[in-house]
Amino acid sequence: MATTIAHPKTKWDTLHNNGPFPLKTLYVTELAGDGNIPAKIDRYNDVAEEIQRLIKETADDNEGFRAYGSRWSMNNIAHHKDRMHYNGFMNIHLPIAEADCHDDTTYDASNLFLFECGNTIKEVSKQLSAHGKSLKTTGASNGQTIAGCISTGVHGSALDVGSVQDYVVGLNLIIGPNPEDVVYLERHTKPALNDVFASKLKARVIRNDGLFNAALVGLGAFGFIHGVVIEAEPRFLLNRYVKKIDKNIALKLAETMDFKNSSFKIPEETDEQGNANRPYHYKIFINQYNDDLEYVVELMYKKPYVVPYEDPFPVIKESLYRDLIHLFVKMAENFPKSIPWLVRRLRKTILPTVNEELIGTVPEIFWDAPYQGPAFACSFGVDHKDAPRTMKLLGDLTKKEGPIPGIFAMRFVKKSEATLAFTKFPITCMIEIDGVLWKKTRRIMSVTEFSKRMIETLQQNNIPFTMHWGKTGNWTFPGLVAHMFGDDTVNEWKNYRNGLLSEDMAKLFSNDFLETTGLSEKNLDDTDDWIVSL
Amino acid sequence: MKKSNSKTSRGLLLVCLLFLLQSCYSVRLKSINGSEQPDPVSERTDDYRNMTVMEIDTVLTIKATTSIPTFLVKKNALCKSGQLHTVEYRNTLGSVLLSAVTLGRKRKMKVKYVCVKPSN
Numbered sequence: 001m002a003t004t005i006a007h008p009k010t011k012w013d014t015l016h017n018n019g020p021f022p023l024k025t026l027y028v029t030e031l032a033g034d035g036n037i038p039a040k041i042d043r044y045n046d047v048a049e050e051i052q053r054l055i056k057e058t059a060d061d062n063e064g065f066r067a068y069g070s071r072w073s074m075n076n077i078a079h080h081k082d083r084m085h086y087n088g089f090m091n092i093h094l095p096i097a098e099a100d101c102h103d104d105t106t107y108d109a110s111n112l113f114l115f116e117c118g119n120t121i122k123e124v125s126k127q128l129s130a131h132g133k134s135l136k137t138t139g140a141s142n143g144q145t146i147a148g149c150i151s152t153g154v155h156g157s158a159l160d161v162g163s164v165q166d167y168v169v170g171l172n173l174i175i176g177p178n179p180e181d182v183v184y185l186e187r188h189t190k191p192a193l194n195d196v197f198a199s200k201l202k203a204r205v206i207r208n209d210g211l212f213n214a215a216l217v218g219l220g221a222f223g224f225i226h227g228v229v230i231e232a233e234p235r236f237l238l239n240r241y242v243k244k245i246d247k248n249i250a251l252k253l254a255e256t257m258d259f260k261n262s263s264f265k266i267p268e269e270t271d272e273q274g275n276a277n278r279p280y281h282y283k284i285f286i287n288q289y290n291d292d293l294e295y296v297v298e299l300m301y302k303k304p305y306v307v308p309y310e311d312p313f314p315v316i317k318e319s320l321y322r323d324l325i326h327l328f329v330k331m332a333e334n335f336p337k338s339i340p341w342l343v344r345r346l347r348k349t350i351l352p353t354v355n356e357e358l359i360g361t362v363p364e365i366f367w368d369a370p371y372q373g374p375a376f377a378c379s380f381g382v383d384h385k386d387a388p389r390t391m392k393l394l395g396d397l398t399k400k401e402g403p404i405p406g407i408f409a410m411r412f413v414k415k416s417e418a419t420l421a422f423t424k425f426p427i428t429c430m431i432e433i434d435g436v437l438w439k440k441t442r443r444i445m446s447v448t449e450f451s452k453r454m455i456e457t458l459q460q461n462n463i464p465f466t467m468h469w470g471k472t473g474n475w476t477f478p479g480l481v482a483h484m485f486g487d488d489t490v491n492e493w494k495n496y497r498n499g500l501l502s503e504d505m506a507k508l509f510s511n512d513f514l515e516t517t518g519l520s521e522k523n524l525d526d527t528d529d530w531i532v533s534l
Numbered sequence: 535m536k537k538s539n540s541k542t543s544r545g546l547l548l549v550c551l552l553f554l555l556q557s558c559y560s561v562r563l564k565s566i567n568g569s570e571q572p573d574p575v576s577e578r579t580d581d582y583r584n585m586t587v588m589e590i591d592t593v594l595t596i597k598a599t600t601s602i603p604t605f606l607v608k609k610n611a612l613c614k615s616g617q618l619h620t621v622e623y624r625n626t627l628g629s630v631l632l633s634a635v636t637l638g639r640k641r642k643m644k645v646k647y648v649c650v651k652p653s654n
Contacts, residue, residue, distance in 0.1 A: 007575055013577075015584060026574065028575070031654050040654070043654060086572075088572045088651075090654075091654050092654040120569055123653065126567065126568070127653075313566055317564075319581075322580070322581075367566065372583055372584075373579070
C-alpha cells in the first residue's frame with residue numbers, strides 16, 4: 001500500500017524563496033515497494049486510491065488541497081494555505097505498447113510514454129534515453145516535475161516546437177474521491193490510447209479537444225494530475241553556439257524569424273546555397289545597463305544522434321560564493337545605483353561564454369541549474385513582431401525607474417493549443433528579466449511594483465501581452481487575465497473546469513492565486529454539455 | 535609589563551593556531567546522472583536545498599594495519615536508493631595533523647552526501 005505522512009506545518013516556500021506562505025498540513029506520499037506490489041500499473045492504481053483518500057479526508061474537513069512537485073514556480077500558484085501534497089516520490093513511467101493505442105491514432109506507439117506526476121524533467125529524460133528517445137523540448141532546465149511544467153506552461157526557446165505541454169497527448173486526472181473521479185482526457189481529433197488501456201488505469205475516458213486544451217495548462221485547478229502521456233521523439237543532438245552579434249541584426253531576427261536571409265551566418269550551419277539554417281533554439285541576452293552595440297546570442301541546431309561526440313560537460317563546475325550573492329543583494333537594496341556596475345562585474349557568471357561551442361543531447365545541454373537560491377523572474381509573452389519595441393520599452397523602464405538587479409533575455413516559442421497558454425502568438429517572444437531577489441527599501445521599489453510598472457507600460461503602448469504563470473508578477477493587477485486572453489477565452493476555460501469538477505471539488509482545488517486572478521469564479525453557464533466525450 | 539606582553543602573545547598564538555587547525559577546504563563530487571533524493575520537509579537554504587543530506591562528522595579509529603577504511607553507504611530512510619549522487623568532503627589542517635600524530639590510526643571524517651532519488 002502507498003503510504004502518506006502528514007506533516008504539521010506553519011509555512012511553505014518556493015525553491016527560490018518567493019514566499020513564505022502559510023500552510024497547515026504537508027502530505028508526502030510514497031508508493032508501495034515493488035516487493036509488495038510487483039506490477040507498475042498496480043502500484044500506480046494503488047497510489048491513485050491513496051490520493052483519493054487524501055482528497056476525501058481534506059474535503060471532509062472542509063479544507064483545500066493542492067499538489068506540487070519541485071517548487072520552481074516563483075509565486076503562489078502552487079500554494080494552498082490548508083493542505084499541500086508533495087508528489088515528487090510518485091515517479092513511475094510506463095512505455096506504451098502498440099496494443100494500447102487507439103485504432104485511429106496517428107502517433108507512433110514507440111514514442112508514447114506515461115509518466116507519473118512527480119517525474120522531473122531530468123528523470124523523464126533519463127528514462128527516455130534508455131529507450132533511445134528524447135523530449136522534444138524542456139524549460140531549458142531539468143528540475144521541474146512534468147506535472148508542474150504543463151500546469152504553468154513551462155517553455156524553452158524551441159521556436160518551431162513549443163512548450164512542454166505541447167507534446168502531451170493524454171492526461172490522467174483525479175478529480176475527486178469517488179471511483180468515477182479518475183478520468184483520462186485526450187483530444188477527440190487526435191486520440192492516443194484506447195479504452196482498454198484507460199480501463200487499466202480505472203479511468204473514465206473523455207475525448208474532447210476543448211476540455212483537453214483547457215486542462216492542459218490547468219494551473220492546478222483541474223484536479224490532481226496523476227499521469228501525463230507524452231509523445232517523445234528519437235534521440236537527437238544539439239549543436240550549441242554562443243556568439244556576439246550586432247544588436248540590430250539580433251533584434252531583426254527576433255522580429256522576422258527570417259534566419260535564411262539574415263546577414264548573420266554560422267559557416268557550419270548553412271545550406272547548400274550558403275543560406276543560414278533555421279535554428280532549433282534562439283536566445284538573446286540583453287544587459288540593459290550596457291550600451292554595447294552587440295548582444296550575446298545563443299543558437300542551437302538540431303542534428304541526428306551519432307556517437308561518439310565530444311563530452312559537453314566540463315571537468316569542474318564552479319559556482320559563486322553565496323556570501324558574494326548576498327553582498328550583491330545588500331548593495332542593490334541600499335545602493336541601487338551600483339547595480340549596473342555590479343552586473344558588469346558578474347557578467348562572466350551571468351552570461352554564457354562567447355564563442356563557446358558544445359554538442360550534446362537535450363538533457364546534457366540543459367543540465368542542472370547552477371543557482372537555486374532566492375531569485376525573481378518577470379516574464380512577458382509578446383508576438384515576436386513586437387519583440388524589439390517591447391524590449392526597448394521595458395529596458396528603458398528598468399533603467400529609468402530602477403535599476404533592478406537582473407538582466408533581460410528573449411526566447412521564442414511556437415504557439416500552444418492550450419486554452420490559457422501564455423505562448424498564444426504564432427511565435428511568442430518571452431521577454432524576461434531575471435536576477436537575485438531583493439527587498440524593497442526607500443531607494444528601490446519592490447519586485448511587485450516593478451511588475452506593475454511593466455504591465456502599465458505595455459498597456460499604455462497597446463502591446464498585446466501575456467505573463468508566465470509560474471513567474472514573479474503583480475497578479476493582483478485589475479482585469480489582468482481578461483486583458484491577456486480576452487473574456488471569451490477565460491470563460492471557456494472556466495466552463496470546462498466547472499463542467500469537469502463538482503462544486504465541492506472546484507472549491508477544494510482552488511487557491512489564493514486562482515481567486516486573485518478571478519479564475520476560481522463559477523460561471524453561470526450550464527456546463528454539463530461541455531465535457532462530453534466526442 | 536613584560537609578563538603581560540608575553541601572555542598576550544601566547545594568547546594570540548593560541549588563537550592563530552586554533553584558527554589554522556580549523557582552516558579548511560571542501561571538494562564535491564557529483565554524478566551528472568540521476569537526481570538527488572528530495573526532502574520536502576527540509577528548510578535548508580544552502581547548496582543542498584530540497585535535498586536529503588547525510589552528514590558525518592566523526593573520528594574513525596582504525597587498526598595500524600588498515601590502509602583505507604571504507605565507510606559503507608546503506609539503504610535507509612535518508613538514502614532510499616542506497617546509491618550515491620553527491621559527496622562533499624571537508625579537510626582541515628587539524629584533521630591532517632591528527633592523522634599524522636596518531637600514525638594514521640585516527641582519521642577525522644567530515645562528509646556530506648546525498649543519495650540518488652529512488653525510481654519506481
